[in-house]
Structure formats: structure tokens, C-alpha cells
Amino acid sequence: MRTTRSVVTAAVLIMMIGLGLEARDVLGQVAQTRRTQTTENIEGITVSGKATAYARPDLMEIDLQVASASELTADAIVKYRDAKARIEEAFENLKLDQVEVAELGLLVDQKGPSPNQYGGIDPRATLSAKPEVQLSRKLVVRCSAIEGRDEEELLQLVARLLDVAQDAGGIVGPPPGVNPYQYSSRGIDLSLVRFVVEDFDAVQEQAYEAAIADARARAERIARLSETELGPIVAIQELSRPGDPIANVTRVVLPNEEPPREGRLESNRLQDVPVRVELLVRFQLRPAEDEGADTP
Known part of the structure; x- marks a missing residue:
């Protein structure tokens, strides 16, 4: 009877040890996956790029x-x-x-x-x-x-x-x-x-090009200071574009007045109207190559 109890106890202990090892392996895999995902998420840099071009009223x-x-x-x-x-x-x-x-x-x-x-x-x-x-x-x-x-x-x-x-x-x-x-x-x-x-497509293209160049210059400076190399662009988000209403600004409209038209720029002065663009650009970062390393 005692021998049977000992055998059962030993079997339970062996089963518990096995489950513990399996749980440790699973937790280790989850932690490794999280570390990998975190590493992938931070292997990049996000900077803003701003530019302003000017268009003549037509x-x-x-x-x-x-x-x-x-x-x-x-x-x-x-x-x-x-x-x-x-x-x-x-x-x-x-x-x-x-x-x-x-x-x-x-x-x-x-x-x-x-x-x-x-x-x-x-x-x-x-x-x-x-x-x-x-x-x-x-x-x-x-x-x-x-x-x-x-x-x-x-x-x-x-x-x-x-x-x-x-x-x-x-x-x-x-x-x-x-x-x-x-x-x-x-x-x-x-x-x-x-x-x-009303027609500012060409000027807007110039503003977009200048905004991307501004973002690239910012990212290259940060990559140089952090001793990494700047990779290609992986994502771009448009924060503001010409002709859109200004965000978080309450517009007071006159009684019975129609809302302002989108897709055009207005000014109460006879002068060149600014065409402002702001982008959020994400670049890939790579480890800097060791220049002193021996080449095969």
C-alpha cells in the first residue's frame, strides 16, 4: 500500500515538473517574441518635416x-x-x-x-x-x-x-x-x-518636396549623433495641408453665413499666399558599419 502511494506521489511530482518546464518554455517564447517585436518597433526614427511655398492669388x-x-x-x-x-x-x-x-x-x-x-x-x-x-x-x-x-x-x-x-x-x-x-x-x-x-497644385508639390527634404535632414543629423545609419522611408503621415481648416481652432461664423470652402486658399491682402505643409516621416535605422573591419 505504501509502495503504491509512493509511486503515485512520484508520478504527480514528475508531471508537475514537466508542466513547469513546458510553462517556462512557453513564457520564454512569449518574452522573446515581445522583445523581438519591441526591437522591431524601435528600429526606426520619426521626425517632422515642415515647408512653406508661396502662390500668387488668381x-x-x-x-x-x-x-x-x-x-x-x-x-x-x-x-x-x-x-x-x-x-x-x-x-x-x-x-x-x-x-x-x-x-x-x-x-x-x-x-x-x-x-x-x-x-x-x-x-x-x-x-x-x-x-x-x-x-x-x-x-x-x-x-x-x-x-x-x-x-x-x-x-x-x-x-x-x-x-x-x-x-x-x-x-x-x-x-x-x-x-x-x-x-x-x-x-x-x-x-x-x-x-x-484656387490652382496651387504645382506650388503644393514644391512644398511636399521641401518638407520631405527637411525631415530627411533632421533624421540624418539624429542618426549621425546616435552613430547609426539612416535607411529608407517606411511611413509618412500628413499632419496639415493647404486648404484644410485649422484644427483645434473654433471658427465664429456670421449669422446665416455659409461655411468656408475647402481646397482653396484665401487672404484679405493682395500678396503671395503661403502654402504650408507639415509631414510626419518615419525612417528605418540600421547599425553603423564598422569602417575598420576586415573585408574578406
């Missing part, structure tokens, strides 16, 4: 507002049609091939009292004013192919377009009901003229 835009209001909706429609027709006819009479008038969405709302310079509304105006139906539309006067014109010629053209718009009854500047004091104090651009770059 389009000029002027925002106008045509609006009409009346207590009767039918009267407001008639007034709106007449006002819009006057503006369109005025620009057609200029006979400028590179100037066109584009229409944005029609807005139908209720006309209210205008705010004062302090951002408030006179309560006496709300008591005496009767509700009126208001029709308004934003018109964009676009002048293309301006990159070949000098500053004086563009100034004369801007003056001519603004004078024609105001003489025809167009509203130049902020739309009706917008307090310019309130929005100018919050850093909102209320400029009359906008200069646009």
Missing part, C-alpha cells in the same frame, strides 16, 4: 447682399426681384469677360431692428416695429486671371466694381442684421475684398 472676390423687406410677402418678392435684376444688369453693362456674379442660397426670414454699437437693441424699436418678411441673397462678384495684373490696375478694378455695386443698390460689407462692432472686436474678418488661390 481670383478676386467681392461679397454683396441684395435684400428687400415688406409686411406683405408678395411685395417683398417683387422688391427682391427688382433689386437683384438691377445689380445683375449693372455688372452686365460693364462688359468685362473676366468678371461674373455668382449667387448663393436665398434666405427668407423676419426683419428685425438693427443692433447698436454696444451689441444691444433699443427696446423702443421692438415695440414700434412691425414684423416684416425679408428676402436676402448673397452675391459674389468674381474676377479671374488677376495674377498677371499689377497693384494699380487691380485697385482701379476694385473701385469700379464697388462703385457699380453700391450704385445699383447692393449692400457692400456685413449682411443686414450683423453688428460690425460686435464681430470686429472678436477678430472676425469683415473685409470687402478677398483674394483667392
Whole structure:
């Protein structure tokens, strides 16, 4: 009986030792795999590359507002049609091939009292004013192919377009009901003229090329200081590109204003517009070769 117990105990011990050895081998393989994966993950360097190129604006835009209001909706429609027709006819009479008038969405709302310079509304105006139906539309006067014109010629053209718009009854500047004091104090651009770059593919290619060269120069310096050799590019991430909205920046939009268009660059100044690119580039790193080693 004792012999049987001893045999069973010995068998259990042998089995436990075997399981322990197998578990150790498995854990060793897992640890080795983790070390290998970690080594593979850190065998590289990630640097940022930045570059800025400049593009000349090729389009000029002027925002106008045509609006009409009346207590009767039918009267407001008639007034709106007449006002819009006057503006369109005025620009057609200029006979400028590179100037066109584009229409944005029609807005139908209720006309209210205008705010004062302090951002408030006179309560006496709300008591005496009767509700009126208001029709308004934003018109964009676009002048293309301006990159070949000098500053004086563009100034004369801007003056001519603004004078024609105001003489025809167009509203130049902020739309009706917008307090310019309130929005100018919050850093909102209320400029009359906008200069646009729509075709910047060639300049963007130059910016990408310069950003990659900048990243390579940074990586080569770090590799030299760490006594390693820089390998090929293994990954590229685009952090920012021209025409995209700025991240983490809250944009304050005017009431009933359409969101900004993507894929183009805008400036309120007549100057070269910067085309900025930022990339995150990952290079492979290799151990530096020993120059003094004997060659076979």
C-alpha cells in the first residue's frame, strides 16, 4: 500500500515538473517574441518635416447682399426681384469677360431692428416695429486671371466694381442684421475684398518636396549623433495641408453665413499666399558599419 502511494506521489511530482518546464518554455517564447517585436518597433526614427511655398492669388472676390423687406410677402418678392435684376444688369453693362456674379442660397426670414454699437437693441424699436418678411441673397462678384495684373490696375478694378455695386443698390460689407462692432472686436474678418488661390497644385508639390527634404535632414543629423545609419522611408503621415481648416481652432461664423470652402486658399491682402505643409516621416535605422573591419 505504501509502495503504491509512493509511486503515485512520484508520478504527480514528475508531471508537475514537466508542466513547469513546458510553462517556462512557453513564457520564454512569449518574452522573446515581445522583445523581438519591441526591437522591431524601435528600429526606426520619426521626425517632422515642415515647408512653406508661396502662390500668387488668381481670383478676386467681392461679397454683396441684395435684400428687400415688406409686411406683405408678395411685395417683398417683387422688391427682391427688382433689386437683384438691377445689380445683375449693372455688372452686365460693364462688359468685362473676366468678371461674373455668382449667387448663393436665398434666405427668407423676419426683419428685425438693427443692433447698436454696444451689441444691444433699443427696446423702443421692438415695440414700434412691425414684423416684416425679408428676402436676402448673397452675391459674389468674381474676377479671374488677376495674377498677371499689377497693384494699380487691380485697385482701379476694385473701385469700379464697388462703385457699380453700391450704385445699383447692393449692400457692400456685413449682411443686414450683423453688428460690425460686435464681430470686429472678436477678430472676425469683415473685409470687402478677398483674394483667392484656387490652382496651387504645382506650388503644393514644391512644398511636399521641401518638407520631405527637411525631415530627411533632421533624421540624418539624429542618426549621425546616435552613430547609426539612416535607411529608407517606411511611413509618412500628413499632419496639415493647404486648404484644410485649422484644427483645434473654433471658427465664429456670421449669422446665416455659409461655411468656408475647402481646397482653396484665401487672404484679405493682395500678396503671395503661403502654402504650408507639415509631414510626419518615419525612417528605418540600421547599425553603423564598422569602417575598420576586415573585408574578406
